Structure formats: C-alpha cells, structure tokens
Amino acid sequence: xLMNLFKFKGGVKPPTNKTQSLGxxxxxxxxxxxxxxxxxxxxxxxxxxxxxxxxxxxxGQLIGEADGWISAAVHAPTSGTVVDVxxxxxxxxxxxxxxxxxxxxxxxxxxxxxxxxxxxxxxxEQVRERLQQAGVVGLGGAVFPTHGKLxxxxxxxxxxxxxxxxxxxxxxxxxxxxxxxxxxxxxRGIGIFRDLLQPKRVLIGIExxxxxxxxxxxxxxxxxxxxxxxxxxxxxxxAGGAKQxxxxxxxxxxxxxxxxxxxxxxxxxxxTAYTAWRAIAHGEPVVSRLVTVTGNVHEPRNxxxxxxxxxxxxxxxxxxxxxxxxxxxxxxxxxxxxxDPKVPVVKATNCLIAHSDRLFPPKAPxxxxxxxxxxxxxxxHELQPFEMYWFSRAKNFGKTQEYHIFxxxxxxxxxxxxxxxxxxxxxxxxxxxEIWAREREKNAADQxxxxxxxxxxxxxxxxxxxxxxxxxxAAAQAAKKAAEAAAAAASGDTPAEAxxxxxxxxxxxxxxxxxxxxxxxxxxxxxxxxMERAKAxxxxxxxxxxxxxxxxxxxxxxxxxxxxxxxxxVEPVASANPANEKAE
Amino acid sequence: xxxxxxxxLKDTSVxxxxxxxxxxxxxxxxxxxxxxxxxxxxxxxxxxLAALLAETAMLRIQxxxxxxxxxxxxxxxxxxxxxxxxxxxxxxxxxxxxxLFAIVVAKHLYGGLGQxxxxxxxxxxxxxxxSFPALMSQxxxxxxxxxxxxxxxxILGLAPRVDALSSxxxxxxxxxxxxxxxxxxxxxxxxxxxxxxxxxxxxxxxxVAIGYLLGGLWMWQRKLITWHVPVSFIGAMTLLSxxxxxxxxxxxxxxLFHLLSGGAMLGAFFIATDPVSGCTTxxxxxxxxxxxxxxxxxxxxxxxxxxxxxxxxxxxxxxAPVIDLLTQPRIFGMKNAGKGDKA
Numbered sequence: 001x002l003m004n005l006f007k008f009k010g011g012v013k014p015p016t017n018k019t020q021s022l023g024x025x026x027x028x029x030x031x032x033x034x035x036x037x038x039x040x041x042x043x044x045x046x047x048x049x050x051x052x053x054x055x056x057x058x059x060g061q062l063i064g065e066a067d068g069w070i071s072a073a074v075h076a077p078t079s080g081t082v083v084d085v086x087x088x089x090x091x092x093x094x095x096x097x098x099x100x101x102x103x104x105x106x107x108x109x110x111x112x113x114x115x116x117x118x119x120x121x122x123x124x125e126q127v128r129e130r131l132q133q134a135g136v137v138g139l140g141g142a143v144f145p146t147h148g149k150l151x152x153x154x155x156x157x158x159x160x161x162x163x164x165x166x167x168x169x170x171x172x173x174x175x176x177x178x179x180x181x182x183x184x185x186x187x188r189g190i191g192i193f194r195d196l197l198q199p200k201r202v203l204i205g206i207e208x209x210x211x212x213x214x215x216x217x218x219x220x221x222x223x224x225x226x227x228x229x230x231x232x233x234x235x236x237x238x239a240g241g242a243k244q245x246x247x248x249x250x251x252x253x254x255x256x257x258x259x260x261x262x263x264x265x266x267x268x269x270x271x272t273a274y275t276a277w278r279a280i281a282h283g284e285p286v287v288s289r290l291v292t293v294t295g296n297v298h299e300p301r302n303x304x305x306x307x308x309x310x311x312x313x314x315x316x317x318x319x320x321x322x323x324x325x326x327x328x329x330x331x332x333x334x335x336x337x338x339x340d341p342k343v344p345v346v347k348a349t350n351c352l353i354a355h356s357d358r359l360f361p362p363k364a365p366x367x368x369x370x371x372x373x374x375x376x377x378x379x380x381h382e383l384q385p386f387e388m389y390w391f392s393r394a395k396n397f398g399k400t401q402e403y404h405i406f407x408x409x410x411x412x413x414x415x416x417x418x419x420x421x422x423x424x425x426x427x428x429x430x431x432x433x434e435i436w437a438r439e440r441e442k443n444a445a446d447q448x449x450x451x452x453x454x455x456x457x458x459x460x461x462x463x464x465x466x467x468x469x470x471x472x473x474a475a476a477q478a479a480k481k482a483a484e485a486a487a488a489a490a491s492g493d494t495p496a497e498a499x500x501x502x503x504x505x506x507x508x509x510x511x512x513x514x515x516x517x518x519x520x521x522x523x524x525x526x527x528x529x530x531m532e533r534a535k536a537x538x539x540x541x542x543x544x545x546x547x548x549x550x551x552x553x554x555x556x557x558x559x560x561x562x563x564x565x566x567x568x569x570v571e572p573v574a575s576a577n578p579a580n581e582k583a584e
Numbered sequence: 585x586x587x588x589x590x591x592x593l594k595d596t597s598v599x600x601x602x603x604x605x606x607x608x609x610x611x612x613x614x615x616x617x618x619x620x621x622x623x624x625x626x627x628x629x630x631x632x633l634a635a636l637l638a639e640t641a642m643l644r645i646q647x648x649x650x651x652x653x654x655x656x657x658x659x660x661x662x663x664x665x666x667x668x669x670x671x672x673x674x675x676x677x678x679x680x681x682x683x684l685f686a687i688v689v690a691k692h693l694y695g696g697l698g699q700x701x702x703x704x705x706x707x708x709x710x711x712x713x714x715s716f717p718a719l720m721s722q723x724x725x726x727x728x729x730x731x732x733x734x735x736x737x738x739i740l741g742l743a744p745r746v747d748a749l750s751s752x753x754x755x756x757x758x759x760x761x762x763x764x765x766x767x768x769x770x771x772x773x774x775x776x777x778x779x780x781x782x783x784x785x786x787x788x789x790x791x792v793a794i795g796y797l798l799g800g801l802w803m804w805q806r807k808l809i810t811w812h813v814p815v816s817f818i819g820a821m822t823l824l825s826x827x828x829x830x831x832x833x834x835x836x837x838x839x840l841f842h843l844l845s846g847g848a849m850l851g852a853f854f855i856a857t858d859p860v861s862g863c864t865t866x867x868x869x870x871x872x873x874x875x876x877x878x879x880x881x882x883x884x885x886x887x888x889x890x891x892x893x894x895x896x897x898x899x900x901x902x903x904a905p906v907i908d909l910l911t912q913p914r915i916f917g918m919k920n921a922g923k924g925d926k927a
Contacts, residue, residue: 243916332591370601370860371698371859407916412589421597
C-alpha cells in the first residue's frame, strides 16, 4: 500500500527508550488493596456518584452517572464494598483534590451481568449511548468522551478517519503492545467507528519504529476482512499528536479554531477503539487500561491495570530502583510528576515513569534567550516560541495571543531544543492560564455591569412612566378646571367655544393667558392630588388589626365596643370600621 | 521538587553553541595565521582576555552569577570577531578599546546576553574606524613575514610602525586606484599587474575568505545557522556586483573578487547570522542578509571606508525588529485558510 505521506514542520527526535518495556507481554496487574476511582476522568461534566459508603458493588457496576452529553460514566473496577465517597488528591500537576469513590475489593472480581450486543442491530444513537454509558473516552491522553466524536458533520462529508497508533512519546509502549497482542479487537473497534461516521477511507498511522505492531494490524485488518490502510509514518515527535498525524496522513492542517470534522477528518486512538469494542461486543465498561511502567525500574513492563489502582502499588510491580524520587505520569515530553505517589491510575494514565536524577538529570540553570530560533524550527505548529516567551515573561498577554499562543499544543519540542534551558512550555501554560483567568474576570465584570445598567434602565423607565401618569392626571384636572372656569365666565356663550386653548385655530392672544392659567391650575391640582394621595397612603399604611376580621370576630369586637361605650369608657364611634364595610 | 516537562532535553547549551562557532572560525584563522604570521593569534588572545575581563566586571556590577555567564562563550565569540576584523598588527590598546566598547557598551549596557540590538563586534569596528581611521586602515604588506617576537613588539608598541606595516587592503587599494585613476586605470590590468592581487581577490586573503566559507558551511551542516542569511547575503552581493561588472568590467571588479575580499565571507556566515541582533523569521533572514550584502557592496565601492560589512550589518540591525514584525510566518493550520490570521 503505497501512498504519499505529508510532512509537518519541526518536530524533534528524542531518544525513544521504548525497547526496555517491550521485552515481555502484557501482564495483568493484581487487584490492589484499595481502589480510589475519581469520578471526573474525562473532559466535560463530572459524573454524579450513584453509590454511597457501605454499598456492595460488582465489577463494571455504574458508580458515577454521566452528567450531560459531554461526560462519560464511571464504573467499579472490581467487586467489593464502597468504603467512602470523598475528596482525594488527583493525578494532576495542580495537586488538587476531587471526588472519588473508594472501593475495598473483595478479591472475587465478580462481573455484573454483561450484555454483549451486535451493534449492527442498534441505531447509531443507541451505539453512542452505550459507549457513553460504558465510559469509553479517548485513551490517547485527552480523555474526550468518544461518543461525542462519533456524529458526522451535517455539512462536511467525512472523508478520512485517522486511527492513531503512532505513540510518539518516548518510553511509552502500551499502544504498541496492544496492537501486537490485541490487533483483532482494535480493528473491530475501528469498524464500529467507521460504521458510525461512514468515512471514505480509514487510515491507521503507526510510527515506523513499531514494525511488529504494524504487521499485526495489517494481518488483523485482513483477517477481519476490512479495507483499512495501515500506514507507517516516520518516527518524529510529535507525530502522534492528532493534528500532526492528520497532517501526515491526509495533508490537512486543522487550525486551532476549528474541529477536524470541519475538514472531514476524525481521529481516534487505537486503545479507544479497543475499549469501544469491548464495551459493545462484550458489554464490558472501561474499568482497566494498559499502562507502561518504566523508567528507573528493574523490570519495565506493560500492565493491564484497574482504574483507581494507586500508582505506588503499580510501580512496585516493576521493582523501582532505590533512588527513585517521583513518578511521572505520561511520557517524558508532556508528562508531569504526580503530586503524591498514592494518586490513582485513571483513564488518561498511559505510562508511569519512575523518576530519578540519574534518568532525568536536573536541568542546568536557565540562561537568557539568545534568539537562536531553535525553538521556532522545532515547533510543529510553526509558532515563534521565543517571541511568545518574551511576551509571556513581560506579561504582555495580548502580544502572546498575536503570536498565536493558543495554537501551542504544549508538546515540549521548544523546551527540548532550547540551548538556554528555558522551560518555554511552562511560560506558555502560565500565559494561557493568566489569559483565561482575566477573561473569566472580565466576563464576570461585564455581567455585573450589564445587570447594573439594566437596573438603571428599569428604574429610569419606571420613573418616566410615573411622571407620565402624573402629568396625564394633572392635565385632566386642569382641563376640567378650565372648562368649569370657562363655563362660569361665559354663561351666555355657547359652551362649545369655552375650551379655547384646546382648539389651535382660535385666536392666539386670548389663548395664551388662558394656557398659563391652566398650567398654574394644573400644578396646583397636581400638588393637591399628591398631598391627598400621600394622606391616603399614610392612612392605608397605618396598621389596623381590625381589618381582616371574620364576621364572628367582628361581632365579638362590636359587642366589646358596645360594652365599653355602655360603661362610658370611651367616646362612641360612628362606626367600628367604616373602611372594612366599604371594602366588603 | 519543581521539574516541569519535558524531562528529556537535547544535549545542548549556549556554551556549546558558542564553542562550535569558535571551532567554525578555525579554518579561517589558520589561513589568516599562514598569511600574516602569528600576530593574529596574539590579537585573538588580547581580545579574549579583554573581553573576559570586561565581562567579569560587568557581571559583578550586575551581581549576575560569574561562572555561568563567563562560561557561556559569547564574550569569546565577540572577542574573536573583533580580532579578526581589526588589522592584525593594530596596537594592543586599539583592540582592547574595541573589545571593551563591545562588551561594556554594546552588550551589557543594553542588558547583556541576548539583549543587544547591535552586533557588539561590529559596534567595536565602527567605533574604532571612526575614531582611529588611520590605525584601522594599516594592514601589513603582502609577503611581510615578521618573526613572532617582532610582531608582538609592533602590537605592544615596542617597535616602530614601519611603512611596510601600513599598506591598504586589496579592496581599499582597488578603490583608491580606480578613484585616483579617474578612468585611466582598469580592473583587469590592476589585478594582473599589482602583486597584492592573487587568483581571485587579494593575494592570500582569498584563502582566508575560503576558510571562513568552509567554517560557515560546517555551521550550516551542524544547524547552528540556517541557509537564509548567507545565501541572501552572497546572492545580493553577487547580483549587484555582477550587474555592474557586466555593464562595465573595466571599472567594477567581478563578484568573485568582492565575495572573497574584505569581510564578505566572515560577514555572510558569522556576523549577519548573529541571531540576537539579526532577524529570526525565515523571510526576515532573507531580507536581512540581502540588505546587508547590498549595503556592504555599496559602502565598500562607493563609500569612504575600506569595507562596508560592519556598517551594513549595523544598519540592518536597526531594521531587524521591524522586518521580523512584518515577516511573521503563517502558522500551522492557517496556510490554506486564505483569510489571514484571526487575531
């Protein structure tokens, strides 16, 4: 299968360090003593917990319900007892806590009743719903809920579906082994995606340093009877970035502001396809994943690991060297040191690297930028990192946006090649988070301003309406007065001529004083009316406990009053409560 | 423990970059030493010491870490470029003044490493040729082979500066002859009859230029520099000199003569490629190199100075920020967008 490959600019070739963990087949990691399963494991809404402490759960039982369309369910990774639903530290650089379901396994690993289905008998909506309920998310690292990517654009025909088996990050080999050992199920999973999206072509991209995986995939494609193309792409970090792989295989460049579907492409990771197949054809939700355990360890290897397994327990299986001083989750280019060795393995955990200074020597001190441009040449998005660095440092965030900071995918190529050892990506993350924070602040301020302005507007409108009402009443009063005056003054004349000011045709001279009089009268009337209204209001405002009385109470009160009058205790009142009578 | 990704780093550093630039200068220096004797090595040592001294003083004043910044090698590169552009038998204090000015004023007063808007070595050259035009124009006659001790004595001012030490550069001699001749002299005859001219350009100097060319190509191969600046510098100078030469070969020397004379090769590969003071975008580099090449030719042929590379580079340094601003490349995903950028 010969095809033209495209190139993306930049990229780097760090030592791949993959052979260490490729020596042995995938092993099943034992069930740990305790599982801490975070509810928020995918992009989108945080699933709602549906279990509480004390509940017995089975393997695959729903413990977190998807919250909204872009959200994916979470399941118990093994059978056991929920001991807690509480905040625990997350495998995230921030070191923040999030809600987790803590399960004490019973060791039986007993499944819920699994319901394998033939997805071809289902409607596309049903398939997507099943994937969501099975917690299928992008396992390449971005953990975007997969069902959300399986609706074809209505306007742009789906041309290519790109399946990402590039695995460009050094050290990581879990996709490689998955393709070697479980290619058939990966291919079948791709088949589901293909049937939902109906692309013209399916392109499976694998870096050319994984010939075994590519061969296994080719064989599986043939065995399943599919027409997918398995394409070996040049090994060049970050060829496994979705946008880079799409570029290499299709020649299309997806800008930051667009979705790949706008260009008729969609991209999935091989492991995602595998879990999708397990979910549909075996009824198994995502409760485990393959994790490469490598780095400063005696026995690097790939494990099938239950989600929620504490990382330190997993790392022990590979016997870390004594000088291990931390755990990196992910690869050495984009990964991060976890804030606590006990943080759980999550769906995004593709690799754990035991960190030591021997493996990753401490960085030399940061030097000033010499504008050598090595970063710009390495940047796969063709940005000018040294300019963005300059403006990030100066906190001139507007300028960083002019230099397209939000197109940065934080792949780390720039930091990798920088001779001045500037942690460029850190600067860009800082700038981005500052920009986001400021935008949030600005939005909040804008909203407050909008609310305030609306309030002001409303008050002004009410004031105007009130004034209008008053003016109308006053005018009516004045007209009445003028009419009376006119009637009194000209008793012999026809009354039709009386309201002089009202008709414009009548002589201006007599009209003028009469208009002034009317105005004066109107003012006076207004004042009087206002005073009367105020008086009435005052009276109305006076609390009267006798207002809302039942007839019985009224009678009783009247009787008491009569007695008091009879006893000459008080002056007799004309009526106990005229207001009340009037009202009823 | 604060150690953000990437955890893997390429084996590279500023001092490695600078060291490789120095290594790339070696072929040119070797040819130079073969041509005029060991004096140039003495000048290199004087300039290096002066630069390190000035650097130390300036770092002390700013309370910057000495070992890190002294070992970055940037001061040495500046010093070497100064030594290689000054006359090889220039008095020691001239080289020291140039170097001090470069390090103290052109580099540190503008903020130090990475901040200087002008190429420090070219600032030094410009300052000295304006301030000491006579001394800066005295080049040793061809074939003058003084022993090392005599050369040191001349440099240190212990021996008199005799006439044989003060001829013009081949480039300068050509310009002067053509000017004084007012049309009676022609280039081919001058090249054929005067023994300061060799096969292509100045006798011997042409080989020094080829040494720089080799070093430059090595830097390109090592990816220390990109092809843009040297190609556009050489291309622009070739086009302009070639055009005039085709029109009037009697009054204008060939492109080959110009490329192998004076500081053209050093400028194209080592000076105009300075990333700090030059352009950084690909198109910007092309404009920068072409501008420097054109200006260098114009100044050396029509101007009053023996060579134009220093002024050409400084003038282009002035334009570099604007050129960069106007030549920002399209980024990934925006090439086919058609509508320019979204900002």
